[in-house]
Amino acid sequence: MNVLKFGGTSVANAQNINLVIDIISKASQKDNIAVVVSAFGNTTNMLLKTAELAAVKDEYYKSLLKEIENRHIQVVKDLIPVTEQSAIISHTKRLLNYLETLYEGCYLLRELTSKTLATIASFGELLSSFIISEVMASRQLNSVYKDSRELIITTESYETAQVLMKVTQENCRTFFKANDKQIVILPGFIAATEKGETTTLGRGGSDYTAAIIAAAVDAKELQIWTDVSGMYTANPRIVKQATPIPHISYQEAMELSHFGAKVIYPPTIQPVLHKEIPILVKNTFKPEQEGTRISKNPNGKQRAVKGISYIENISLLTLEGSGMIGIPGFSKRLFETLLAEQINIILITQASSEHSICIGINDKEASKAKIAIDETFAYEIASGKVDPILVEQQLAIIALVGENMKNHQGLSGKMFSMLGKNNVNIRAIAQGASEKNISAVINSEDAKKALNALHEEFFEEKVKQLNLFVTGVGNVGERFLAQLQQQQKYLREQLKLNIRVIGISNSRTMLFEEEGINLDKWKTLLSKGVKADLEKFREQVKSLNLRNSIFIDITASHEVSKIYGQYLQHNISVVTCNKIACASEYGNYQHLKQISQKYNAPFLFETNVGAGLPIIDTLKNLIASGDRIHKIQAVLSGSLNFVFNNFSNENTFHDVVLQAQKEGYTEPDPKIDLSGVDVARKILILARESGYILELDDIENNSFLPKETLETDTNEDFYTSLKTHEAHFQQIFKEANDKDCRLKYVATFEDGKAKVGLQHIPSDHPFYNLEGSDNIVLFFTDRYVAQPLLIKGAGAGAEVTASGIFADVIRIGKF
Numbered sequence: 001m002n003v004l005k006f007g008g009t010s011v012a013n014a015q016n017i018n019l020v021i022d023i024i025s026k027a028s029q030k031d032n033i034a035v036v037v038s039a040f041g042n043t044t045n046m047l048l049k050t051a052e053l054a055a056v057k058d059e060y061y062k063s064l065l066k067e068i069e070n071r072h073i074q075v076v077k078d079l080i081p082v083t084e085q086s087a088i089i090s091h092t093k094r095l096l097n098y099l100e101t102l103y104e105g106c107y108l109l110r111e112l113t114s115k116t117l118a119t120i121a122s123f124g125e126l127l128s129s130f131i132i133s134e135v136m137a138s139r140q141l142n143s144v145y146k147d148s149r150e151l152i153i154t155t156e157s158y159e160t161a162q163v164l165m166k167v168t169q170e171n172c173r174t175f176f177k178a179n180d181k182q183i184v185i186l187p188g189f190i191a192a193t194e195k196g197e198t199t200t201l202g203r204g205g206s207d208y209t210a211a212i213i214a215a216a217v218d219a220k221e222l223q224i225w226t227d228v229s230g231m232y233t234a235n236p237r238i239v240k241q242a243t244p245i246p247h248i249s250y251q252e253a254m255e256l257s258h259f260g261a262k263v264i265y266p267p268t269i270q271p272v273l274h275k276e277i278p279i280l281v282k283n284t285f286k287p288e289q290e291g292t293r294i295s296k297n298p299n300g301k302q303r304a305v306k307g308i309s310y311i312e313n314i315s316l317l318t319l320e321g322s323g324m325i326g327i328p329g330f331s332k333r334l335f336e337t338l339l340a341e342q343i344n345i346i347l348i349t350q351a352s353s354e355h356s357i358c359i360g361i362n363d364k365e366a367s368k369a370k371i372a373i374d375e376t377f378a379y380e381i382a383s384g385k386v387d388p389i390l391v392e393q394q395l396a397i398i399a400l401v402g403e404n405m406k407n408h409q410g411l412s413g414k415m416f417s418m419l420g421k422n423n424v425n426i427r428a429i430a431q432g433a434s435e436k437n438i439s440a441v442i443n444s445e446d447a448k449k450a451l452n453a454l455h456e457e458f459f460e461e462k463v464k465q466l467n468l469f470v471t472g473v474g475n476v477g478e479r480f481l482a483q484l485q486q487q488q489k490y491l492r493e494q495l496k497l498n499i500r501v502i503g504i505s506n507s508r509t510m511l512f513e514e515e516g517i518n519l520d521k522w523k524t525l526l527s528k529g530v531k532a533d534l535e536k537f538r539e540q541v542k543s544l545n546l547r548n549s550i551f552i553d554i555t556a557s558h559e560v561s562k563i564y565g566q567y568l569q570h571n572i573s574v575v576t577c578n579k580i581a582c583a584s585e586y587g588n589y590q591h592l593k594q595i596s597q598k599y600n601a602p603f604l605f606e607t608n609v610g611a612g613l614p615i616i617d618t619l620k621n622l623i624a625s626g627d628r629i630h631k632i633q634a635v636l637s638g639s640l641n642f643v644f645n646n647f648s649n650e651n652t653f654h655d656v657v658l659q660a661q662k663e664g665y666t667e668p669d670p671k672i673d674l675s676g677v678d679v680a681r682k683i684l685i686l687a688r689e690s691g692y693i694l695e696l697d698d699i700e701n702n703s704f705l706p707k708e709t710l711e712t713d714t715n716e717d718f719y720t721s722l723k724t725h726e727a728h729f730q731q732i733f734k735e736a737n738d739k740d741c742r743l744k745y746v747a748t749f750e751d752g753k754a755k756v757g758l759q760h761i762p763s764d765h766p767f768y769n770l771e772g773s774d775n776i777v778l779f780f781t782d783r784y785v786a787q788p789l790l791i792k793g794a795g796a797g798a799e800v801t802a803s804g805i806f807a808d809v810i811r812i813g814k815f
């Protein structure tokens, strides 16, 4: 015989019940079966909610009850032929009427005892099992209905009753021995005391019902049919990359379910374990999928870590005090106090100094526990031997599970360094001596990130996911997204990086898509996004709390540059081509670098100097390897280089600048380039990255622009002024031309001082042949003395700047 259990979602409506009937009829052709069913999906929750409302005299309970009633009647109408409906509908209504009188009782008495709650909750399974059994009968299946309350006998703790195994097993054996039908259908979850009062086996308890029956009748197999394809490496709702575990041992399954893998109710495994009856977890909606087989000795190659689970709503209680050291009996009294209050302990840790004991319990019981423990230790607290108990709430326990972990070294090291890398603060750690489980207590809000990061580390090992949030999608931003889209496949396959864009914003609208924005149509999606708001964007990035999050600034905005710190301190990396932050006061630059280090969030700005050229990265490598920078000489403005390479006595300065702007070489405000401010910012950043403390004001800037041009406020005035002063610019050209020199805007850093300005470059100088919008940098260092280290190439333009940003993202991927 086999036992099949179908969960709430599997029987949630007529359509699903049809699938269930198919599975049952196929299974019953091979062997006799017992079918255990849950209440129709969510009914138990509704039943309990209705009771709570009735007990506080909230009339809304009547509407909820009506909803429950309609739902059940509807399933009868959908599945039973009209001619057979009336008897079934009247029995269903009889059950519902009885339920209604129970609610009326609660309403009148304003009372809700545990006993009443259990009786009310039992109606979910009573109704579902009755209706499904009638559907089977109407389809001529060889079946019989049996009320589990006649078989499963429990103690009188009504809602989570303990099963009296001996009598229960005898009842089951006697019944099944006498039974001659192929299919027996029974309600899960419900049982009765010896006096015949209704009890329940705890939320999720239908699995347990099925296991008890399977063990009693020595079933060949216990099948748990649910809404996912087995027991997964982590909860598939939270970790999208999780996959079903094909084979797992009883011990591992028990450990995972105790630590929150709701797919199996924890007590379920115990009864079948002794009989070595395998449990098969299958998906009602995809019955062809293999599912998970839980058995004593699972087949195939076994991973060290089988799964990762977590439990929410944890409180950590810490009993601490110097008076505890070396004195026996503290823990005994602590645990006895909790036992007396019937509080379940989920996790315990005690440091070997015996100076403190930490226990994890359910949040709901925290205040009751505190009162009781403080009372137990009142004398010690008063005399200062121990402190009043410390309660921390809203925590979660996250656990790695696997029987084989004991044979592998370094797993806990890997676990904690991964959590550390993701800035997940660990409040307590517990590892059983058997090493089947390593648990860490963390903040609830970090649970999702931690689960995903650990899953990536232990199960996806090879592919790392980066989550990008991009602000500014003008020229450069657009190119960046296009490059990313083109390379996504390559990055995944070759670099094992899965890069997803989760958020995009321009100055008008913003868009978020937790599963990754479709880069084929980001423009259309963004245009339909919500109104852009820097602060809301940041809030959203923070609340999504995804691991490996990267904020990318592709604007030239002051406002955006001011909030990098707030990203970094939430462990969100920042990549920017915006120079404002790194060229602001030294203190701010330094602060950003410090918090980047403290919170493990890279802060990269390669494109601040020389667009996509690897200038800052090279500089960092020189410094990291012990070299020292003495002098930097550079042409760092792609736009100025373009302007002076094209300007001659055959055109006008005004037209050349305008062309440079049109081709995307200048900042949105071209005066920032022409005045030399942009170059000054760049040399400042290089000097700072070389380890020197410098401010923008310390840089000598010999601007070639007339004073009046420098003082214009708008782009329009600026261009008009260029026209007015054409003679001035022609004079500059002539002076250089007469000496056979070219004009280059040169930045120099030497002896701790920096300056920028226009220079006459003779033909034998390495800067002379610098074409188009190219940049060049010469580093003179301890190691590069006579011949400087030279980096040269395109230093402006959307495509190369985008690729520089891209390179920073990949650097973070390898971090």
Ligand code: ADP
Residues within 6 Å of the ligand: 006, 007, 008, 009, 010, 038, 204, 225, 226, 227, 228, 230, 231, 232, 233, 234, 235, 236, 237, 260, 261, 262, 263, 264, 307
């Ligand atoms: P049923 O109603 O069939 O008893 P449950 O809702 O009790 O179903 O359990 C199935 C759910 O358990 C899944 O939908 C999933 O959200 C959750 N779950 C949590 N952890 C895991 C895990 N490790 N593997 C599979 N499912 C899990």
Ligand code: ASP
Residues within 6 Å of the ligand: 007, 008, 038, 039, 044, 045, 124, 188, 189, 202, 203, 204, 205, 206, 207
């Ligand atoms: N219906 C019960 C519950 O929701 C039992 C179960 O579905 O397993 O808890």
Ligand code: MG
Residues within 6 Å of the ligand: 007, 204, 207, 262, 263, 264, 265
């Ligand atoms: Mg369940």
